[in-house]
Amino acid sequence: MGAWFPRVTFHSLAVVVSLLTYVLTTRAERERRPPAIAIAWVLGMIALPYFVLPMYIFFGRRKLPRKSSRWSGKRSYAQHWAEDLIESFGLPPAAHSRVRFHQDGRESLAGLMATMNGANRRLDMCTYILGADAVGREVTDMMVACVRRGVRVRFLIDGVGALQLPRSWLRRLNAAGVETAVFSPLLARKTQGPRNLRNHRKWTLADGERLWAGGRNLAAEYFTGSADAAPWSDLSFELAGPPAAAVALQFEADWEEAGGAPAEAIAVSEQQYVHSRTQFLPSGPDQMEDTVHALLIDACFQAIERMLVVTPYFVPDVSLETAMRLAARRGVKIDLCIPNKSNHFLADFVRNRALRSLSDAGVSVHLLPHMNHAKAVVFDDSIALCGSCNLDSRSLLLNYESAVVFYDAREIEWLAGWISALIPAAASFDPRAPGLWRDVCEGLLLTVAYQL
Numbered sequence: 001m002g003a004w005f006p007r008v009t010f011h012s013l014a015v016v017v018s019l020l021t022y023v024l025t026t027r028a029e030r031e032r033r034p035p036a037i038a039i040a041w042v043l044g045m046i047a048l049p050y051f052v053l054p055m056y057i058f059f060g061r062r063k064l065p066r067k068s069s070r071w072s073g074k075r076s077y078a079q080h081w082a083e084d085l086i087e088s089f090g091l092p093p094a095a096h097s098r099v100r101f102h103q104d105g106r107e108s109l110a111g112l113m114a115t116m117n118g119a120n121r122r123l124d125m126c127t128y129i130l131g132a133d134a135v136g137r138e139v140t141d142m143m144v145a146c147v148r149r150g151v152r153v154r155f156l157i158d159g160v161g162a163l164q165l166p167r168s169w170l171r172r173l174n175a176a177g178v179e180t181a182v183f184s185p186l187l188a189r190k191t192q193g194p195r196n197l198r199n200h201r202k203w204t205l206a207d208g209e210r211l212w213a214g215g216r217n218l219a220a221e222y223f224t225g226s227a228d229a230a231p232w233s234d235l236s237f238e239l240a241g242p243p244a245a246a247v248a249l250q251f252e253a254d255w256e257e258a259g260g261a262p263a264e265a266i267a268v269s270e271q272q273y274v275h276s277r278t279q280f281l282p283s284g285p286d287q288m289e290d291t292v293h294a295l296l297i298d299a300c301f302q303a304i305e306r307m308l309v310v311t312p313y314f315v316p317d318v319s320l321e322t323a324m325r326l327a328a329r330r331g332v333k334i335d336l337c338i339p340n341k342s343n344h345f346l347a348d349f350v351r352n353r354a355l356r357s358l359s360d361a362g363v364s365v366h367l368l369p370h371m372n373h374a375k376a377v378v379f380d381d382s383i384a385l386c387g388s389c390n391l392d393s394r395s396l397l398l399n400y401e402s403a404v405v406f407y408d409a410r411e412i413e414w415l416a417g418w419i420s421a422l423i424p425a426a427a428s429f430d431p432r433a434p435g436l437w438r439d440v441c442e443g444l445l446l447t448v449a450y451q452l
Helices: 004-029 035-047 049-059 082-088 105-119 134-148 167-176 242-257 289-300 318-329 347-348 352-361 395-397 409-420 436-446
Strands: 098-101 121-128 152-158 180-184 203-206 211-214 236-240 277-283 307-308 331-338 364-368 376-379 384-389 403-404
Touching: 004 035, 035 049, 082 277, 082 289, 098 409, 105 134, 105 236, 121 134, 121 242, 134 167, 134 352, 152 242, 167 180, 167 307, 180 242, 180 436, 203 242, 211 384, 236 242, 236 318, 236 376, 242 277, 242 403, 277 289, 277 347, 289 318, 289 376, 289 384, 289 395, 289 403, 307 409, 318 331, 318 352, 331 352, 331 409, 347 436, 352 436, 364 384, 376 409, 384 409, 403 409
Parallel strands: 121 152, 152 180, 307 331, 331 364
Antiparallel strands: 098 236, 121 203, 203 211, 211 236, 277 403, 307 376, 376 384, 384 403
């Protein structure tokens, strides 16, 4: 009894200290967390305070102090509700652009090379992964070629993605004159915040006004595949116009956050575009709100007829799942396309609880026979968005991500047609209730789903 009591007292003290740390830091920093995430932290601190408290200290922050926006314009108070919402986040308004979507990986690779080769003054590239493969070598060779013809080239890669790249590749780029920076390296403190806040944005910018973007990393599986594996299905596009200039401003902020030397502003052309009204939408710890997440939820309640979704990983938080479920119950036709088997086993396992709930509400879940890495959503004939953001809690609530919102019929119908073309080859999801052990395991994994 005498030995047992001090252990209980010490454990209770550890729980109290952990909970006080959570409450005080949350209040002091005004940290807003979704209920499921908050409950997971609290329960973890009660059960395993010695393990969870250090995890919280290192990884618990979700939002960083937002620096003043580099965009200094005024609100336009546009007609479309989504434009008003995005501008309310302190982001630039929609503008007319020239847009070209890529039908497949080979067309996308050709567009990427054309964008890089078309840079005359500066080439800025941001990616999560640069593959040590044929595509990675082609991209690397083009960066070096751009430097040799007098273009300033800056290459930004995420710290986790950089672990997959041999150090010799970055040394070669540096030796050739390419400026490189690693965003939030795991073993260095170059950026603010916890090490679990990853930069998942994917941009290639020529002269600050021509953009190649989407969901593709710079590796073979996203474009051409390999001798023994077909390429993944994915989406990317080229864009020229003011939204590309907005991306350039965001790249500059990310580049400087990673320790890169700033660049002088480039005067962009005053060319006017008639069609393709688009708007840049960054998301992540550096934004005042969960911007893409907020737009998706609002659009679910605005939708009247249809919602088309394609994403590789589908682990939504409760609020997004509820918004989709309620939209389906009031008659919105929702088609959700996800791979039957993705490259992340845990994400595939834990998604099923949300899929069963949505299926019961009338959502059509289509399991694609191949690996799909595309991320796009279409609502009615009103808006569509495409970019780097998966429909999971990590992408929507933790990662640095970005999307472009499309308002014109041409782009909306192109994306709707691309997603719809996936459906005939897909299998239907089986919404049967799971066994006890699977149900318990799904519940346990969902407590940390935002970190998957």
